[in-house]
Amino acid sequence: MRWAFTMLKAVGPIRRIPRISNFLTACAISNFHNTKIVAFGSTCRVDNPPEDDPTLTTLLKAGTEAITLFGKSWTLHVTDVLRATLEENLQIIEDSCAWLKENGREVIYDAEHFFDGYKADPEYALETLLAAQAGGAEVLVLCDTNGGTMPYQIQEIISAIQPRLDVPLGIHTHNDAGMAVANSIVALEMGATHVQGTINGYGERCGNANLCSVIPNIEFKLGKTAIGAENLKRLMELSRFVSEIANVYHDHRQPYVGESAFAHKAGVHVDAMLKQPATYEHCDAEAVGNQRRFLLSEQSGGGAVAAKLHHLIPGLDKRHPTVQKLLQKIKQLEHEGYVFEAAEASFEILARQILGSIRRPFKLINYRTINRKSVAGSEVEAIVKIEIDGQIYHTVGEGDGPVNALDSALRLALESVYPTLKDVRLEDYKVRVLSSADGTAAKVRVLVESSDRQRVWNTVGVSENIIEASWMALVDSLTYKLLLDDIIVVG
Amino acid sequence: MRWAFTMLKAVGPIRRIPRISNFLTACAISNFHNTKIVAFGSTCRVDNPPEDDPTLTTLLKAGTEAITLFGKSWTLHVTDVLRATLEENLQIIEDSCAWLKENGREVIYDAEHFFDGYKADPEYALETLLAAQAGGAEVLVLCDTNGGTMPYQIQEIISAIQPRLDVPLGIHTHNDAGMAVANSIVALEMGATHVQGTINGYGERCGNANLCSVIPNIEFKLGKTAIGAENLKRLMELSRFVSEIANVYHDHRQPYVGESAFAHKAGVHVDAMLKQPATYEHCDAEAVGNQRRFLLSEQSGGGAVAAKLHHLIPGLDKRHPTVQKLLQKIKQLEHEGYVFEAAEASFEILARQILGSIRRPFKLINYRTINRKSVAGSEVEAIVKIEIDGQIYHTVGEGDGPVNALDSALRLALESVYPTLKDVRLEDYKVRVLSSADGTAAKVRVLVESSDRQRVWNTVGVSENIIEASWMALVDSLTYKLLLDDIIVVG
Numbered sequence: 001m002r003w004a005f006t007m008l009k010a011v012g013p014i015r016r017i018p019r020i021s022n023f024l025t026a027c028a029i030s031n032f033h034n035t036k037i038v039a040f041g042s043t044c045r046v047d048n049p050p051e052d053d054p055t056l057t058t059l060l061k062a063g064t065e066a067i068t069l070f071g072k073s074w075t076l077h078v079t080d081v082l083r084a085t086l087e088e089n090l091q092i093i094e095d096s097c098a099w100l101k102e103n104g105r106e107v108i109y110d111a112e113h114f115f116d117g118y119k120a121d122p123e124y125a126l127e128t129l130l131a132a133q134a135g136g137a138e139v140l141v142l143c144d145t146n147g148g149t150m151p152y153q154i155q156e157i158i159s160a161i162q163p164r165l166d167v168p169l170g171i172h173t174h175n176d177a178g179m180a181v182a183n184s185i186v187a188l189e190m191g192a193t194h195v196q197g198t199i200n201g202y203g204e205r206c207g208n209a210n211l212c213s214v215i216p217n218i219e220f221k222l223g224k225t226a227i228g229a230e231n232l233k234r235l236m237e238l239s240r241f242v243s244e245i246a247n248v249y250h251d252h253r254q255p256y257v258g259e260s261a262f263a264h265k266a267g268v269h270v271d272a273m274l275k276q277p278a279t280y281e282h283c284d285a286e287a288v289g290n291q292r293r294f295l296l297s298e299q300s301g302g303g304a305v306a307a308k309l310h311h312l313i314p315g316l317d318k319r320h321p322t323v324q325k326l327l328q329k330i331k332q333l334e335h336e337g338y339v340f341e342a343a344e345a346s347f348e349i350l351a352r353q354i355l356g357s358i359r360r361p362f363k364l365i366n367y368r369t370i371n372r373k374s375v376a377g378s379e380v381e382a383i384v385k386i387e388i389d390g391q392i393y394h395t396v397g398e399g400d401g402p403v404n405a406l407d408s409a410l411r412l413a414l415e416s417v418y419p420t421l422k423d424v425r426l427e428d429y430k431v432r433v434l435s436s437a438d439g440t441a442a443k444v445r446v447l448v449e450s451s452d453r454q455r456v457w458n459t460v461g462v463s464e465n466i467i468e469a470s471w472m473a474l475v476d477s478l479t480y481k482l483l484l485d486d487i488i489v490v491g
Numbered sequence: 492m493r494w495a496f497t498m499l500k501a502v503g504p505i506r507r508i509p510r511i512s513n514f515l516t517a518c519a520i521s522n523f524h525n526t527k528i529v530a531f532g533s534t535c536r537v538d539n540p541p542e543d544d545p546t547l548t549t550l551l552k553a554g555t556e557a558i559t560l561f562g563k564s565w566t567l568h569v570t571d572v573l574r575a576t577l578e579e580n581l582q583i584i585e586d587s588c589a590w591l592k593e594n595g596r597e598v599i600y601d602a603e604h605f606f607d608g609y610k611a612d613p614e615y616a617l618e619t620l621l622a623a624q625a626g627g628a629e630v631l632v633l634c635d636t637n638g639g640t641m642p643y644q645i646q647e648i649i650s651a652i653q654p655r656l657d658v659p660l661g662i663h664t665h666n667d668a669g670m671a672v673a674n675s676i677v678a679l680e681m682g683a684t685h686v687q688g689t690i691n692g693y694g695e696r697c698g699n700a701n702l703c704s705v706i707p708n709i710e711f712k713l714g715k716t717a718i719g720a721e722n723l724k725r726l727m728e729l730s731r732f733v734s735e736i737a738n739v740y741h742d743h744r745q746p747y748v749g750e751s752a753f754a755h756k757a758g759v760h761v762d763a764m765l766k767q768p769a770t771y772e773h774c775d776a777e778a779v780g781n782q783r784r785f786l787l788s789e790q791s792g793g794g795a796v797a798a799k800l801h802h803l804i805p806g807l808d809k810r811h812p813t814v815q816k817l818l819q820k821i822k823q824l825e826h827e828g829y830v831f832e833a834a835e836a837s838f839e840i841l842a843r844q845i846l847g848s849i850r851r852p853f854k855l856i857n858y859r860t861i862n863r864k865s866v867a868g869s870e871v872e873a874i875v876k877i878e879i880d881g882q883i884y885h886t887v888g889e890g891d892g893p894v895n896a897l898d899s900a901l902r903l904a905l906e907s908v909y910p911t912l913k914d915v916r917l918e919d920y921k922v923r924v925l926s927s928a929d930g931t932a933a934k935v936r937v938l939v940e941s942s943d944r945q946r947v948w949n950t951v952g953v954s955e956n957i958i959e960a961s962w963m964a965l966v967d968s969l970t971y972k973l974l975l976d977d978i979i980v981v982g
Contacts, residue, residue, distance in 0.1 A: 081770055116773075147746075148773025150712050151642045151673050152680055176773050177712065178704035178746040182642050182673030189643055205754060206746045213669035221641050221668065251742075255638075255669040255697045263696060279572055282607075282639025282667050366865030371893065371958050374857030380956060401935075401956035402862065402893065429933060431922035431957075442920060444892075465871060465892035466922075466957060467862050 038108065039064045043071040043096040046084045050099035060103055067100050070110035070143075073128045074117030086124060090131040097135025108194070109137035110172060115149040118157050126161055139170045139194045144183060147176025147206060151186045158190050170194030173209045175201060180209040181255075185217050188224075199242040200254065212239045213255045220283050229287070236289035256288045259342075263293040305330070309351055326354050336462055337434045337445050343460035345450075345480040346473075352483070359488050361418065361479055363387040367409070369402035369467055382406040388417050403429075403470040414478060423452040424481050426474075431466065448473040452481060529599065530555045534562040534587040537575045541590035550591070557597035560587055561634075564619045565608030577615060581622040588626025599685070600628035601663060606640040609648050617652055630661045630685045635674060638667025638697060642677045649681050661685030664700045666692060671700040672746075676708050679715075690733040691745065703730045704746045711774050720778070727780035747779045754784040754832065784832070796821070800842055817845050827953055828925045828936050834951035836941075836971040837964075843974070850979050852909065852970055854878040858900070860893035860958055875900040879908050894920075894961040905969060914943040915972050917965075922957065939964040943972055 039062035044053035051057070059067050071093040072078045078089045093109075100107050109132035111117075117125040129140050142158070158169070171187035171194070173180040184195050201210030212235055218226040226232075239257040243250040252259040262285035285292045294307055305327050306318040316323060329350065330340060340347040352358035365385040372379045382405035385394045393416070397408025407426070415421050428449035433442045446461045446469040457480050461472025482488045530553035535544035542548070550558050562584040563569045569580045584600075591598050600623035602608075608616040620631050633649070649660070662678035662685070664671040675686050692701030703726060709717040730748040734741040743750040753776035776783045785798055796818050797809040807814060820841065821831060831838040843849035856876040863870045873896035876885045884907070888899025898917070906912050919940035924933045937952045937960040948971050952963025973979045 077770055113770075146771060146773040148712070150680070150708070151677055152646075155643075175744070176746055176752065177708055178672035178701060179676075181669035185670075186642055189641070201744075204751075206744050206749060206752050210669060217641070217668055221639070253666070253692075253697050255667055258697060260695075261667065261697055279568055279604075280637060282637040364864075364866070366863065368861065368863040369893075370859065370861050371956070372857065372859040373855075373959060373962070375855070378956065378959065401954075402860075402958060404955075429924050431924060431935070433920050433922060444922070463892075464895075465862065465869065467893065468864060468869065471864070 036066055037064050038066045038068050040068045040070070043069060043092045044099075046082070046088045046092060050095050053096075056096060056099060059100070060105070064105075066106035066108060068108040068110055068141075069096055069100065069137075070112045071096070071128060071132065072113070072117075073111045073125045073143075074113040075121050075124055077113055077117070090127055093128055093131040094135040097132050097137045101136035107132075107135070107137045108139050108141060108170065109135075110141045110143055110196075112143050113145045114142040115144045115153065115157060116146060118161075119153075122157075122160070126164060129161065129165060133165060133167050137167060139168050140165065141170030141172050141194060141196060142187070142192075143172040143196075144174055144179075145172075147174030147180065149173075149179065149183060150177070151179060151182045154183045154186045155190065158187060158192070162191070168193050170196065171209075172196035174203065175206040175208070175210075178206075180207065181213045181217065184209040184214050185222070188214075188218060189222060200239055200251070202242075210254070212257045216256045216283070216288050220287075232287060233289045256283075257290060259293075261285070262290055308347070312348075312351065312355065312357070322355060326351055329354065333462075337443055338460055338462050339445070339447075340460070342447055343458045343473075343476075345457035346459045346476045349459075349476055349479055349483065352489075357490050358479075358483060359490050361388070361482050361488050362393075362414065365392070367406060367471065369406055371402050380405045382409040384409040384413055386410075386413050388414075393417075402467050403474075406467065406471060407474055410474065410478070418478075418482055418487060420452075420485050420487070421478055421481060424478060425451050425453070426477070427451050427456065429470075431469075434462070444469050446470045446473045448477050450477040450481070452484070455484060457481075457484075527557055528555050529557045529559050531559045531561070534560060534583045535590075537573070537579045537583060541586050544587075547587060547590060551594055551596070555596075557599060558591050559599040559601055559632075560591065560628075561601035561603045562587070562619060562623065563604070563608075564602045564616045564634075565604040566612050566615055568604055568608070581618055584619055584622040585626040588623050588628045592627035598623075598626070598628045599630050599632060599661070600626075601632045601634055601687075603634050604636045605633040606635045606644065606648060607637060609652075610644075613648075613651070617655060620652065620656060624656060624658050628658060630659050631656060632661035632663050632685060632687060633678070633683075634663040634687075635665055635670075636663075638665030638671065640664075640670065640674060641668070642670060642673045645674045645677045646681065649678060649683070653682070659684050661687065662700075663687035665694065666697040666699065666701075669697075671698065672704045672708065675700040675705050676713070679705075679709060680713060691730055691742070693733075701745070703748045707747045707774070707779050711778075723778060724780045747774075748781060750784075750833075752776070753781055799838070803839075803842065803846065803848070813846060817842055820845065824953075828934055829951055829953050830936070830938075831951070833938055834949045834964075834967075836948035837950045837967045840950075840967055840970055840974065843980075848981050849970075849974060850981050852879070852973050852979050853884075853905065856883070858897060858962065860897055862893050871896045873897040873900045875904055877901075877904050879905075884908075893958050894965075897958065897962060898965055901965065901969070909969075909973055909978060911943075911976050911978070912969055912972060915969060916942050916944070917968070918942050918947065920961075925953070935960050937961045937964045939968050941968040941972070943975070946975060948972075948975075 039059045041055045041059045044050050044056050072082055072089055075086060078084055078086055082089060097107050097109060111129055114125060132140055169187070169192040171184050171192045173183040180201065184197065188195065195209065195214055197209030197211040197214055199211055201207040215226045215235065216232065218224050219232060236257040239254070240250055255261060262281060264280060305323050306316045309316050309323070349358065363386060365387060367382065367384045369382045380399050380402055381396060382402060383396045384406065385392065393413035395409045395412040397405045397412055399405030399408050411421060426448060430447040432445045434445055443462060443464050444466045446466070447458060449456060449458050459473045459476035459480060461469040463469040463472065479488070530550045532546045532550045535541050535547050563573055563580055566577060569575055569577055573580060588598050588600060602620055605616060623631055660678070660683040662675050662683045664674040671692065675688065679686065686700065686705055688700030688702040688705055690702055692698040706717045706726065707723065709715050710723060727748040730745070731741055746752060753772060755771060796814050797807045800807050840849065854877060856878055858873065858875045860873045871890050871893055872887060873893060874887045875897065876883065884904035886900045886903040888896045888903055890896030890899050902912060917939060921938040923936045925936055934953060934955050935957045937957070939950050941948055948968070950964045950967035950971060952960040954960040954963065970979070
């Protein structure tokens with residue numbers, strides 16, 4: 001048995017190399033040793049013999065071991081898009097497959113719109129598969145190109161065609177009806193051995209089948225091996241890596257690999273989880289490189305807060321006044337727009353302030369940012385005045401924008417007293433507008449991710465002024481580093 | 492037949508009223524005339540007779556016509572979480588349902604963890620349903636609380652229990668394996684008549700079944716009536732409304748109601764769509780209040796650009812030099828981080844600049860923003876110097892943040908010359924950090940949505956400086972209003 005996962009969607013065989021190479025990098029970090037680049041293109045045109053067809057000859061020139069060739073299964077597409085006869089279409093499918101095979105390629109045949117084609121004309125749709133099989137295709141991939149097929153239709157149609165084919169089946173689904181993952185799993189359960197999908201489900205319209213859901217479902221639900229337990233532990237890392245490369249927000253609600261996939265918030269669940277972890281999780285978070293999280297929020301009880309503070313004060317009772325005070329403070333700040341789920345370093349600073357186990361690294365006297373733009377160019381400056389142990393530090397910084405300039409000025413002042421801050425790198429900076437009703441006067445939440453090469457932490461700031469919100473998150477970030485280094489811990 | 496859609500998840504019957512009332516508002520705008528508020532809580536405790544149980548008495552006090560009562564189906568939960576005997580659990584299920592019925596309530600029984608319970612002990616799981624049925628429950632809702640059940644297991648289990656029950660079935664799924672919508676539809680296809688889900692699939696961990704996918708699937712795929720064709724046309728509006736209230740990013744890849752659900756980008760698809768619209772769409776976008784969109788991007792050919800410009804220059808050929816020049820410019824700007832899919836007003840301004848059919852409403856001489864923060868408070872000021880028809884306008888504005896202040900100053904200058912700008916409201920302001928690798932020095936993209944009470948338009952700005960990016964989007968927004976009002980159109 002062979003498992004094939006395809007990263008879609010190259011339109012032509014050559015022009016999308018950057019995306020392919022990103023996927024290879026992604027595969028490489030996850031030890032997908034069996035990865036193959038596959039060129040992707042259509043069958044030849046009706047008027048061209050395969051050897052003179054520009055698409056087929058370009059596919060060969062790509063020099064890949066395998067080629068995915070897509071052809072038409074739906075009579076509507078043959079007549080209205082391809083503008084060929086039904087018989088001609090069968091011929092070009094068989095000829096194109098055969099010619100690529102003769103040229104030594106492994107041929108993956110994508111039967112485009114297969115399910116819609118089958119619904120319109122079952123016999124003709126099957127004939128297109130038989131033509132690809134006759135041409136020597138190694139696998140016949142049934143495509144739900146428009147994404148409108150239901151799982152029970154997938155079952156019905158595969159049951160009907162399976163006995164009439166000799167070649168293994170593959171599945172290629174789209175998520176237009178929310179069924180991409182379900183339809184893939186149903187086909188695999190029926191014996192298909194090839195899945196086409198994408199990391200995080202990226203793809204046109206509503207996306208392709210999300211391999212980050214399909215792969216763990218194969219392993220945990222179908223009980224088969226897709227990439228193996230060891231590789232599976234890096235799935236979340238891969239998912240985040242690809243989202244970083246694609247420069248797309250990492251969906252925290254994503255099954256298995258989302259930041260919230262194993263997060264427990266409501267009081268009743270957290271209590272049950274503490275009694276018996278299996279009760280509210282369908283699989284082990286660590287098996288996919290994720291982790292269980294207890295979230296703090298309006299809905300959290302003292303139990304969750306006490307559990308969070310366990311590493312600061314072991315055995316702290318959930319009815320302790322400090323826990324209750326912190327809970328009140330969290331509720332108030334969440335109401336203002338803070339999210340501590342995504343800013344655990346800010347939470348720890350807040351908790352330690354209430355516990356009195358931290359001192360502030362500096363006192364702000366004032367800061368100001370000035371941003372000028374004219375035909376001559378632009379200029380961004382920040383001036384910071386702070387006090388550390390009775391001494392005044394007055395610094396100025398420049399930057400691409402006001403936040404960057406403020407960061408420079410603040411560090412200039414702090415680094416002379418706290419040299420380990422030089423190791424802090426801002427890894428990520430996110431801005432979210434909280435209430436859009438007031439246009440540019442809306443509240444913003446800034447989340448900053450920082451690292452010192454060994455550890456990573458997240459902080460938050462909320463204000464109607466984006467610069468002030470950024471300042472708050474920056475100050476928490478630098479404060480947390482000093483906390484980690486045991487410089488400002490009290491008692 | 493009765494269709495019930497439940498907005499989850501109230502933890503107690505009273506404390507989450509704000510969320511329930513939001514849902515009611517949402518229902519109201521979509522004419523869901525049959526909406527009922529349903530109180531939600533657990534069966535009584537083992538030691539309490541129903542009439543003395545605080546949960547049940549509070550549920551009654553909520554004063555709702557119907558009550559959703561959840562109980563345990565999984566032996567693990569009975570023994571480890573509830574800490575009761577299996578027999579006691581059956582008794583409290585029956586007694587709780589019966590007591591609520593005696594008090595005149597319609598009882599929806601949620602069999603929590605039903606599928607996991609069935610996998611562990613089929614006979615006991617069924618007995619819990621029979622207990623609820625004996626207690627008089629109107630509907631038995633099978634819950635996949637942990638979200639790990641596959642569609643073929645839903646089929647198998649429902650087939651096995653259906654003949655042994657006399658009461659209609661309901662379905663409640665979670666999306667931990669990406670199956671929430673599929674599992675709901677499979678159950679409905681087998682005859683269930685009650686679905687529990689949420690608008691946009693919001694819910695703990697990976698979410699609940701997304702009603703914005705379930706409802707159109709019922710109508711278009713199962714061929715049954717859920718809310719009817721007229722209400723369905725407001726589904727996208729409802730989805731956006733709830734996302735606005737929940738203050739959560741509206742997922743543009745969401746089936747049916749996502750902004751990208753009917754967006755066609757790759758050149759080959761757009762060409763086919765123009766030939767025959769049904770070929771790449773599984774349902775009509777307008778049926779759910781969405782619309783088909785042709786996107787402009789690196790991958791677009793001249794055909795898509797010409798189609799976009801159709802209302803400016805009817806019959807423009809895709810090989811026309813202006814189309815090619817615009818295509819080049821779009822590719823360059825997209826490379827820098829612009830997205831014209833989400834900023835069609837900025838696209839039109841760009842196109843008209845290249846066509847020479849627009850004049851600039853003003854010339855910038857310079858602007859500057861000053862942001863001060865100290866213990867005494869904060870101060871934000873913007874100063875703008877522009878030229879309109881040889882006349883200099885030098886204005887100052889204040890605001891909550893620098894962008895808001897800049898907006899005030901710019902309007903102060905422009906509104907004296909262009910009074911219709913007073914009608915422009917900024918409806919939404921979004922910030923996206925494009926490359927997080929450089930921390931606070933990363934590039935940002937600002938998207939602004941504006942309206943003049945009659946029309947809505949979107950503009951974009953990209954810069955390493957968030958203030959400059961905001962400025963660009965603001966200027967485009969005001970320029971577009973003047974374009975709509977025919978004030979700066981040339982020729």
